[in-house]
Amino acid sequence: MIDTDALPGPEWLPGLSADFDPQNRLDGKSAAGATFWVPQLTDTESVTVAEAVRTAALAARRTHRAADVVVAAARAAGRLADRDDPYGRAALDALQAATGCSRTGAAELLERNAAGWTASVLSALIRSEFGELAVLDQPRPDPAQPGRRRRAAGPPVVHLVLAGNVPGVAVTAVIRSLVVRSGVLCKLPSAEPWLVGLFARALHEEDPALAATMAATWWPASVPGPVAHEWTKRSGKVIVYGGPDAVRALRARTPPAIPLVEYGPRLGAVILGPDTTEAELDGLARDTCAYDQAGCVSPRLVYLLGMRSDAEVDALLDRLGRALGAESARLAPVFTTDEEAVDIRAARARYQFDATDGARALGPADLAWTLLFRARAAAYSEPLPRVLWVYGIAGLEELGRLRGVLEGRLQALGVAGLPDTDRRQAEELAVELGVSRVTPPGAMAWPPADWRHDGRMQLLPLVRWTDLETAKQD
Amino acid sequence: MDETCRTPVSEAHATLAARFEAAFADWNTDPRAWPDNLFEARALEAFALQFEANQPYHRYCRAIGRTPDDVTTWRDIPPAPTAAFRAVELIVGDPSDAVLRFRTSGTTAGAAARGTHLVRRPETYRAALLGPFRHAVLDGRRRGRILLLHPPFAPTRESSLAWMFDTVLEELGAPGSSRLDPSAGETDGAGATPAGVAALEAAAAAGEPLTILGTTLALADWLVRLAAAGMRIELSRGSRVMDTGGAKGREGLERDPAIGGLLERLGLPAEAAINEFGMTELLSQRYAAGLGRLALRGPPWLRTRVLDPVSLEERPEGEEGILCHYDLANVGSVVAVLTADRGRAVGDAVEWLGRTPGATPRGCSLATAELLEAQR
Numbered sequence: 001m002i003d004t005d006a007l008p009g010p011e012w013l014p015g016l017s018a019d020f021d022p023q024n025r026l027d028g029k030s031a032a033g034a035t036f037w038v039p040q041l042t043d044t045e046s047v048t049v050a051e052a053v054r055t056a057a058l059a060a061r062r063t064h065r066a067a068d069v070v071v072a073a074a075r076a077a078g079r080l081a082d083r084d085d086p087y088g089r090a091a092l093d094a095l096q097a098a099t100g101c102s103r104t105g106a107a108e109l110l111e112r113n114a115a116g117w118t119a120s121v122l123s124a125l126i127r128s129e130f131g132e133l134a135v136l137d138q139p140r141p142d143p144a145q146p147g148r149r150r151r152a153a154g155p156p157v158v159h160l161v162l163a164g165n166v167p168g169v170a171v172t173a174v175i176r177s178l179v180v181r182s183g184v185l186c187k188l189p190s191a192e193p194w195l196v197g198l199f200a201r202a203l204h205e206e207d208p209a210l211a212a213t214m215a216a217t218w219w220p221a222s223v224p225g226p227v228a229h230e231w232t233k234r235s236g237k238v239i240v241y242g243g244p245d246a247v248r249a250l251r252a253r254t255p256p257a258i259p260l261v262e263y264g265p266r267l268g269a270v271i272l273g274p275d276t277t278e279a280e281l282d283g284l285a286r287d288t289c290a291y292d293q294a295g296c297v298s299p300r301l302v303y304l305l306g307m308r309s310d311a312e313v314d315a316l317l318d319r320l321g322r323a324l325g326a327e328s329a330r331l332a333p334v335f336t337t338d339e340e341a342v343d344i345r346a347a348r349a350r351y352q353f354d355a356t357d358g359a360r361a362l363g364p365a366d367l368a369w370t371l372l373f374r375a376r377a378a379a380y381s382e383p384l385p386r387v388l389w390v391y392g393i394a395g396l397e398e399l400g401r402l403r404g405v406l407e408g409r410l411q412a413l414g415v416a417g418l419p420d421t422d423r424r425q426a427e428e429l430a431v432e433l434g435v436s437r438v439t440p441p442g443a444m445a446w447p448p449a450d451w452r453h454d455g456r457m458q459l460l461p462l463v464r465w466t467d468l469e470t471a472k473q474d
Numbered sequence: 475m476d477e478t479c480r481t482p483v484s485e486a487h488a489t490l491a492a493r494f495e496a497a498f499a500d501w502n503t504d505p506r507a508w509p510d511n512l513f514e515a516r517a518l519e520a521f522a523l524q525f526e527a528n529q530p531y532h533r534y535c536r537a538i539g540r541t542p543d544d545v546t547t548w549r550d551i552p553p554a555p556t557a558a559f560r561a562v563e564l565i566v567g568d569p570s571d572a573v574l575r576f577r578t579s580g581t582t583a584g585a586a587a588r589g590t591h592l593v594r595r596p597e598t599y600r601a602a603l604l605g606p607f608r609h610a611v612l613d614g615r616r617r618g619r620i621l622l623l624h625p626p627f628a629p630t631r632e633s634s635l636a637w638m639f640d641t642v643l644e645e646l647g648a649p650g651s652s653r654l655d656p657s658a659g660e661t662d663g664a665g666a667t668p669a670g671v672a673a674l675e676a677a678a679a680a681g682e683p684l685t686i687l688g689t690t691l692a693l694a695d696w697l698v699r700l701a702a703a704g705m706r707i708e709l710s711r712g713s714r715v716m717d718t719g720g721a722k723g724r725e726g727l728e729r730d731p732a733i734g735g736l737l738e739r740l741g742l743p744a745e746a747a748i749n750e751f752g753m754t755e756l757l758s759q760r761y762a763a764g765l766g767r768l769a770l771r772g773p774p775w776l777r778t779r780v781l782d783p784v785s786l787e788e789r790p791e792g793e794e795g796i797l798c799h800y801d802l803a804n805v806g807s808v809v810a811v812l813t814a815d816r817g818r819a820v821g822d823a824v825e826w827l828g829r830t831p832g833a834t835p836r837g838c839s840l841a842t843a844e845l846l847e848a849q850r
Contacts, residue, residue: 031836035675144694164835164837164838165837165838166837167837167839169838191836191837191847241838242838243835243841243844244844261840262840265835265838265839265840265841265844266838266840267839267840291837292836293836293839294836294837294838294839295838295839296837296838296839296840298839300839300840309477331791336784337785337833338783338784338796338816338830339830339832339833339834340833341783341784341833342783342796342814342830342833343832343833345555345557345812346555346557346814347553347556347557348555349554349557349561350557350558350560352528352533352534352537352538352558353531353533353534353558353561353562353564354530354561354562355530355533360537361537365538365786366784366785379845380842380845380846381842382842383833383835383836383839383841383842384833384834384838385836404848405845405848409840409844409845409848417620460844
């Protein structure tokens, strides 16, 4: 049992006096039921924090180059994945307590995320979208228009709302706003509230001036309170990771002049052709067990392409089941909430009782993983941990007929064992459906840093451009 | 299923059900007539029949590797999750042999996902219903004056509750009993008197206890009308208000103020409130008297285990878990039913704590509702 009292509070609130003594507190509960609390900020305190972050962010533009921010943020974030660092150990404890995952799973999550937090990866990401880092520091000549210079910068302050995200992505999202030179007012996710605060503390040790450009706290979505109101209206952009309810609530309280950048929930699908290898099934199992399918890139739907006999289907499901069993054992048991357990049993029951379309359900009694198969094209699935909804389809055109359901909702498509013609057709279909990644199974759960999340650039939506033109010479 | 194998199943079920009904009747006459080991023996008999003759259940038991050979106590009988009632027709023998067809309300999963419970022998339901109702609601009397606030059973509505209420009214209602169909109008005739008041006044004038039956929703609505009309009537001692169903998702509705308010208007103490716990998937019921947290008790042929939702291990008394019922009256379908209801064991009773809500999607995974919305 992790002692969450030993962790620092999730909040990071620069600008408040050293003897700040909150009158009230807000109590929260993480995804796995770990309890935490943060100070309940008054109107005045909310404004004080927001103004302090704004002042610090504008000051940092004068004292730091983008390259400096990259280096400091990378150093601080890297400490979260270093098991020999106190922040690394705290991050492991926090992830385990908050999400119920195993130590192995928490370590893997941190290491995989940290791959996107290094200075070289962050610099490469900036270059891939802006061409150079310096354009975030000062106006740069526009090669397409002699005499014109351009500068990109995020608003002095952005409001980052983390209502639904894979653990670890919260830190990534904060870093991305920092490197485009924005101060960040972050609403933490209750599912995993600690990592951002740990990052802020590590950043404070690396570069206190930069740590002062971010603030983070939590409040219940149902009772936003003054801090939500003040932070929203003092931000140049609002960035939200979350479902329709979170987005709707934010829209309602965000003044129309403030742009909203949304990263909504989606799901992953996989097409397994007749030549799918055992290694690819192992890869699919890894993608499925990684952070228990909480990601928009996580596979949930699996389509078995081509007419297969019952025996072939059984063999494939059996092999995939063994791979899921092995991966579940490696990562230690899945954490399942009571609600999820009830839903998994209900889903299994529907397949175990109703034999229509060759239905079958595989999975151990402890709910460590579940495979649900029917021999027909469908898109029905439920977001349950380590559960794959497998459908048999005769041809890709059957998948095309599901475009009304899948279009705009599929984030990643795994493709394996397809002949070239089918593979090209699957890729075309992916483009048509708005899929942002087509990959082999095994690479779905961990997209590269420069992946076009939701089909968009990662940094460009966060900035505003300023063109500096000179008078034309006749 | 062809005719040659239908007959033996029908006979086997009829024979077993008749024995169960006789045992229920014996208990109704004398509760001491139910030996301790009877439940175990009857449950295993029912399971053996259901394993053989309930095809979807047989398929399920095979899938999870359970047969009568390795089920040696009633606790080992594999429970059918309530979701199974939404997926298939669970009946011993052929679904066409069902005499009654009940549908769940779809409160949790929506109207499109309503479950079905097929009943081969209404006699079993009747036998399981009447005795416990008499004991729990009528103080053991053979009949009582009843005011029923519920529409009659209609095959099109397929409501198990309506059938139960009709049966109670018909078989246990004393002269002066009446029905108030909440859908038929809010007042008596052309006047402004709320419907049902005449029945209250008649019972009070006759000095007879009145038993008022209805859903929690219907009784709450009735209270609003009585309160609006300023009606207060002193009912005789021994009168009861029995509600069932709970708030069914209606925002702001709580049982205690609704039923307590009604009792207060009728001059009755809190003990006059009876709560009935039933499910379409079960043919037996549990009852508790009073307001607040209630320990629901049922007849000896209905047992309930409180289980850990993940491991399905039994939880110690007092600890919260999901409820798994074993109801011998379900001899024609499945005896063991695993619900999504949360509760805890309190001695030989059960405290119902509510329905387990659907799982919240983790992280940025798409909710099922959004996929279903896209399919509309």
